[in-house]
Amino acid sequence: MKLGEGVEAAIHCAAMLAGVDGNSTMSGAAMAEAFGLSPSYLLKHLNQLTTARILESVPGPAGGYRLARPAERITLLDIVLAVEGREPAFRCGEIRQRGPVKLDASAYVKPCGINAAMLKAERAYRAALAEATLSDIVADFMNDADPRTVAASCAFVERRQRPQKVQSSSQPSKA
Amino acid sequence: MKLGEGVEAAIHCAAMLAGVDGNSTMSGAAMAEAFGLSPSYLLKHLNQLTTARILESVPGPAGGYRLARPAERITLLDIVLAVEGREPAFRCGEIRQRGPVKLDASAYVKPCGINAAMLKAERAYRAALAEATLSDIVADFMNDADPRTVAASCAFVERRQRPQKVQSSSQPSKA
DNA sequence: CTATTGTGGATAAAAAATATCCATGAATAG
DNA sequence: CTATTCATGGATATTTTTTATCCACAATAG
Numbered sequence: 001m002k003l004g005e006g007v008e009a010a011i012h013c014a015a016m017l018a019g020v021d022g023n024s025t026m027s028g029a030a031m032a033e034a035f036g037l038s039p040s041y042l043l044k045h046l047n048q049l050t051t052a053r054i055l056e057s058v059p060g061p062a063g064g065y066r067l068a069r070p071a072e073r074i075t076l077l078d079i080v081l082a083v084e085g086r087e088p089a090f091r092c093g094e095i096r097q098r099g100p101v102k103l104d105a106s107a108y109v110k111p112c113g114i115n116a117a118m119l120k121a122e123r124a125y126r127a128a129l130a131e132a133t134l135s136d137i138v139a140d141f142m143n144d145a146d147p148r149t150v151a152a153s154c155a156f157v158e159r160r161q162r163p164q165k166v167q168s169s170s171q172p173s174k175a
Numbered sequence: 176m177k178l179g180e181g182v183e184a185a186i187h188c189a190a191m192l193a194g195v196d197g198n199s200t201m202s203g204a205a206m207a208e209a210f211g212l213s214p215s216y217l218l219k220h221l222n223q224l225t226t227a228r229i230l231e232s233v234p235g236p237a238g239g240y241r242l243a244r245p246a247e248r249i250t251l252l253d254i255v256l257a258v259e260g261r262e263p264a265f266r267c268g269e270i271r272q273r274g275p276v277k278l279d280a281s282a283y284v285k286p287c288g289i290n291a292a293m294l295k296a297e298r299a300y301r302a303a304l305a306e307a308t309l310s311d312i313v314a315d316f317m318n319d320a321d322p323r324t325v326a327a328s329c330a331f332v333e334r335r336q337r338p339q340k341v342q343s344s345s346q347p348s349k350a
Numbered sequence: 351c352t353a354t355t356g357t358g359g360a361t362a363a364a365a366a367a368t369a370t371c372c373a374t375g376a377a378t379a380g
Numbered sequence: 381c382t383a384t385t386c387a388t389g390g391a392t393a394t395t396t397t398t399t400a401t402c403c404a405c406a407a408t409a410g
Contacts, residue, residue: 036273060377098211235408
């Protein structure tokens with residue numbers, strides 16, 4: 001039972017994006033640099049987050065990624081499922097009916113109790129992940145982490161975030 | 176996040192071994208046949224259960240496996256950890272310190288909050304697995320499953336289990 | 351002794367995770 | 381408009397993990 005490295009990367013990136021101002025963005029390359037990750041592979045994971053509507057992406061010279069909704073409404077479960085897929089970790093292969101004894105298919109309509117027990121545990125896991133919001137993660141970091149790391153993170157965000165053109169505010173200049 | 180197929184095989188085998196009488200055993204080959212599994216690979220998993228002292232093994236012509244302790248004191252967590260290993264599914268790569276910013280190692284003595292949140296969820300998962308005993312699994316099977324499958328399982332165990340030589344008891348009545 | 355069974359190591363085959371590259375299209379700064 | 385920047389998606393390569401097989405060995409019932 002193992003989670004891919006992409007999960008760690010995705011959560012860290014999302015937490016960093018929670019720190020950008022307003023609708024500013026940060027490029028995938030910047031985040032890859034911040035965490036010493038392979039840029040082209042990280043983009044794959046960021047793309048999964050975009051597909052899951054956890055992030056929004058903006059193409060173009062000043063483009064990048066930003067959170068698709070407030071950090072209060074993004075949970076670790078959202079991110080884990082987006083990156084690892086929604087299928088349960090335990091996959092019942094129905095080996096109970098693979099034996100030499102030929103038994104009618106109607107004998108197996110009731111679900112396998114082993115599968116049920118494993119899935120129940122997995123629901124507990126997911127429930128715990130659903131309790132942890134991205135804003136919790138960020139708040140804990142701000143409060144508990146070493147002040148130097150907090151300062152370094154904020155400085156990085158400040159330096160690398162990119163403001164977006166205002167387009168829908170009070171003056172609809174765009175038409 | 177995925178669990179290997181060995182987990183399903185191991186739990187089914189343990190549940191079947193819970194049905195053998197006294198100190199009788201059942202061979203790995205018999206269990207592989209019962210579930211349509213590759214014998215040589217299944218032995219690897221059974222061996223992991225033996226190493227973890229969940230099963231006992233008996234070599235020799237009448238040998239095989241049996242539970243090392245009552246089914247009431249074997250949990251799904253025991254089996255999952257024995258087969259999948261005891262390491263957590265989320266492995267923190269400390270990518271927070273892999274960036275270009277050179278910061279003293281003393282800045283990272285406090286554990287990563289993301290890691291803490293992921294491990295907390297994993298504790299909930301393991302706690303749920305620890306609640307499910309092998310005797311629960313067997314009892315649910317006996318009560319809820321289709322009577323034909325119960326009968327078939329019991330018949331298989333009855334036919335393939337192997338009594339052991341009595342060596343220390345008082346009444347060698349079986350003979 | 352002989353046949354059967356688990357143990358452990360070595361090894362091979364298959365599948366998945368990780369990583370890179372490139373062509374494409376979209377957006378926009380200038 | 382033009383050139384640049386960036387995300388997207390496909391193709392592909394590399395590495396690791398999982399799955400599976402085989403064999404020499406030790407133990408033991410008959």
